[in-house]
Amino acid sequence: MSQEPGFLTNLRQLPKNLWRSLFRNPLPSSDLGRSQTTFSNFFLHIHPIKTHVNSLRPLYTVGLGVISFSLFVVLVATGILLMFYYVPSVEQAHNRMLDLNGTVAFGALLRNMHRWAAHGMVAAVFLHLCRVFYTGSYKPPRDFNWVVGVLLFLLTLFLSFTGYLLPWDQLAYWAITVGTSIAGYAPWIGEDIRFLMLGDRLVGQEALIRFYVLHVAVLPALMTTLIGVHFWRIRKDGGLSRPADADLPEAQKRYPVAVEEKLDGLAPLAKTQKTRTFGVLGLVRGPFNKVGNTPDNTVYSWPHLFVAELFTFALTVLVVLVVAMLVAAPLEAPADPTHPPNPSKAPWYFLGLQEMVSYSAFWGGVGIPGLMVLGLLLLPYLDRSQLGVGEWFSRQRILAITLFTLFVIVNVVLIAIGTFFRGPNWSFVVPW
C-alpha cells in the first residue's frame, strides 16, 4: 500500500500538480501523446486528431480561413479594449476618438489595428469565399457549410458597416447616410428598414446607439455562434475538401512508425499497429471515417496543423501590427449633418453598390445585390456535380468558374470605379 502523501509533499509538488492538472498530458513525444493532447484540450479538441496532408498544403487553402478567424480574434481583443474608452453619444464619441488618438496609452495603435483588421477581414473573408468556390469545396456534403460561410461574409460586412459609424466623424456620418439610403431603395419596406436601422429619419443619436449595440453585442454574438457552427461542420462534413485521388494507393501508404514511447506514467495503451480498431468513432456518420485498411494520407494534427495555424495567426497579427504602426486610421472633422462632403461615399466594400445605385436606385441598391446574395446562398444546391472537387480551377467546371470569375471581376471593377474614379457630383475623374 502506498503511503498517503503528507501536506508538505503536496506543497512541494504543487507547481507540478497544478501544471499537470492544467494540461493533463506532458508535451507529447509519441503518437499516442499527440492524440491525447489534441483530444483532451478544450481549445484543441475542435481539431481532428489527424489531418489530411492536402489540408496542410499552403497553396491549397492559402490559409484564408485561419487568417479570417485570426483577424476576428484581433478585432475582438482590440475592440474590447476600445470599449473601455468609447462612449456612444453624439456629444462625446468624436472627442473620445481624439483622446484615443492623442492621449490614451496605446489608444491610437489599438484604433488603427481595429480599423485595418476590420477592412482586412472583409477582404480575407471574401478571398476565402473565392478559394472555396475555385476548389469546388461547396459541393455536397459541404453544401450547408457554404451557406453558413456566406452568412458569415454578410455578418462581416454588417459588422464592419456598423463599426464605421462609431467615430462620429464626417466620413462615418455620410458613409452611413449613403449606406442606409441604399437600403431605403428596397420596394415597399425599404423606408421601414431604414427607419428600423436608424431609429430616426436621419442619422443621429438613435442610429449611433443602435449601431453600437449591434456592433459590440448582437453581431459579435451571432458571429461567434456561426463561426462555431462553421468549424463544427468542417469536421462533420469530412474535413477540408481534397481531390478524389489525394489518398494514396495501398502500396504508398504511410503508417505510423512504432517508436519506443515515453509514457510518463500513463497507462500504456495498445502499441500503434497496422490494424486499428475503433469504438464509438467507427459509428460516427460520414464518408471519411476510416475503419480498417482504407487509404490513409493523414498526419497528426499536433504538431503539423497547430504549427501551421499558429504561424498563420502570428503572421496575421504581424501584418496588422505593422500596418497599424505605419498607417493611421482616418479621422475626419466631427460629423456635421448640415455639411455633406462632395462626393459622399459609402464604405469601400459598398462602393460597388453605390456605383450601381448611380445608374438605378432599385436595381443597383436592392435588385442586383439581392440576386447576388441569393445566388451565392443557393449555389451549392444548383451546382451539385461532384466533378473537380478539391482542385483549383478544375477544367471540368469551366462554366461555373467563368461565371463566378465574371461575378468577382464585375464587383471588383465596380468597387474600383466607385473608390478611385468618382469625384464631386459622382462625376468620372481620373485619379492620377
Add this chain to the structure above:
Amino acid sequence: MRVALAVISVIVLALHGVVFENQLHARWQEHQSEYFAQAGKIAPNEAVRAALASRKPAIEQVIVRSFGAERVDRCTTCHIAVDDPRFSEANQPLRTHPAIPGHKFETFGCTLCHDGQGRAVQAKLAHEGGEDWPWPMLPKAMIEANCVQCHTEPEWSHAPHVNAGRRLFFERACYTCHTIAGLSYGSIGPELTEVGRKRRFDYVLAKIENPRASNPTSTMPRQDLTAEQRMDLAIFLKAQQGGSISRAPLAQFVAGQQQRPEWLPVERIVGPDAERIRLLAPAAQGEALVPKVGCFSCHKLDGHDGGVGPDLAYTNSQRDQAWLMRHFEDPKSVVPGSVMPPYPLPREVFEALSAYLLGRTPPALPAGPAEQFAQLCSRCHGTAGKGDGVIAKYLDPQPRDLSKAAFMKTKTRDRLVASLMNGVPGTSMAPWGHVLGQQGAERLVDYVLTEVVKGAGPKLAHREIPGHNPVPYSAASVARGQATFLNRCWGCHGKKADGHGPNAEDIVPRPRNLRNGPFVRGVAYSRLHESIKYGVQGTAMPAAGFDFALDDAAIGDLINFIYSLNGLGESASAAKVAAIPSTSIPGNER
C-alpha cells in the same frame, strides 16, 4: 515551419517592444523633464529645487467651459513654461507665452485663439490635427480671425486683416450672392455664416484663388485679387464662425431670426465714407459708389475689368434711366439669363449709379471697322468672332459665333444690321445704333460678313412665311401647341421650355430659352414661324415643318403656346408683323 513560426514570433515580440518604448518615452515627457531640469538650475532656493527634482512628468490640461462647447486643451503638457516668465528666450516648446491682459490660460485655454487639436499630446497631431481636421493651428497673422469672435466692435483696430477683408467682401460684390447672417443676404452662392468653423483656412484661400478648384461646376467668377487681398478676405471669412461665442445663446437666436431686410444700409457697405458721399451730387455719388458696391468685380469700366460682365463705358448711348433702374432692381427682368445678382441696395444708390453711368462721355470710336470690332465686339464674341470672348461663358444666351457661315450667310444683311443697331432684347447684345450710326453699323456688318465669316453658306430654297399667326389665340390652340411641344420640342428646349432639355448639354449654341419674355416679345411673329418651319441653319434647330411635318396651323398653335408662357396672350399674336425679312432667300433679296 517551426523556424518560420519562431522568427515571426520574435518579430511580433520585438514590435511590441517598439510600441511600449514609444508609449513609455513620449516626447512630451522629455520636454517636461527638460523644463524641470532648467527650472531647477535657476530656482531661487533649495526647497523649490527639491520640489522640481521630485516632480514626475504628467499630462497637463485646461478644460475651457466658458466659451460654447467644452474644450480640453492639453497643449501645456509640452508648452509647460507658457506662464513662466523666465523662459521668454527659450526655444519652443518651452517658451513663455506673451502676456495678454485679461486672458488667463485657465479660463481661455489655447485652441480658442490658436485653433489646433487640443486633446492631442503629439506635436504634429496637436498642431495640424490630422489630414482632415477642420481647424489646424492658425499662423500668427491670422489669429485675429479668432480674436474678433469676442471683440465684435466694428473696425476693431487690432484686426486689420479682418477689416480689410470685410471691405473687400463688399467691394468685390461677394455680399450680393453670399449670406453672412447679420451682414448680407445674397442667395445665389452658399451661405458663409459658418464658413470659418466648417472649412479649413487653406480651403477658403484656394476657393478665393480659383472658385473651381474644389468644385468644377462653380459659377462664381474668379476675382482679380493680389495675394494680400486674398489673404485678407480669407482671414475675414475665417472669422465667420456662425455667431459669436461671446454672445449668449438667446442673443444669437434673436439675431438669427431677424427679418431679411429689403436692402442693406449704405454705411455697412461703404463704411465711414457714406456720410460724405451722401452730400455729393447724384452723378458724383455714383462715381464714388461704383468702386465701393462691387461693380468692378464683374464689369469693365475705364481701367478696371472684372472679366465677367459687359463694358459699362457705352451705357449712356445704349440704355435709358428706366431700363437701368429695372435692371438694377432685378437684372433677370430684362435679361432673363443674366448672372448679375439683384443688388440689395436702396433706390437712391441705383439712381446715383444711373446718373453717373448716363452722364459719362463714351470713349472715342476708332475709325476702321476692324478696330471697332476689336473694341466693341470682341469682349463677348471673341477676337476671331467665334463667340468665345473673355466673358462669353458668363452670358446666356451665349454670344453668336459670327464666323459660322451656315448661320450668318442665311440671314439678310438688314436683319444683321438691325440686330447690331437695336440689340437683341432679352440677351446681353446691346443696341449699338447710337454709337455707330446707320452707316457705321452697315460698315461693321459688311466687315463681319467679309472678314469674320468663314466660307459660304448653304443655298436656301424659296420660303413661304405668313406675316401673322394663321391661328387666332385661344385656349384650345395653346393646348394643341403644348401637345406638339411635349411631343417634338422638349428634348432640347426642356419640359419647362427654358432651354434646358436633356439634349441641351451637348448642343452649341444652346437651345433658346422660350420663357425669355423680353426676347419673345421683341422678335417678329414671322421670325419665330420661320425658325420653326425651316429650322435655323448653323444651329441644331431642325426644320420642323418638314422633319416633323408640321403645317402652318400647327406652327401657329406652337407659337400661341410659346406666347402663353410669356404672358402675351391675345393682344400680342395679332399685331406682330415682320418689318424686316429675316432670312436671305436667293432671288428674293432686296
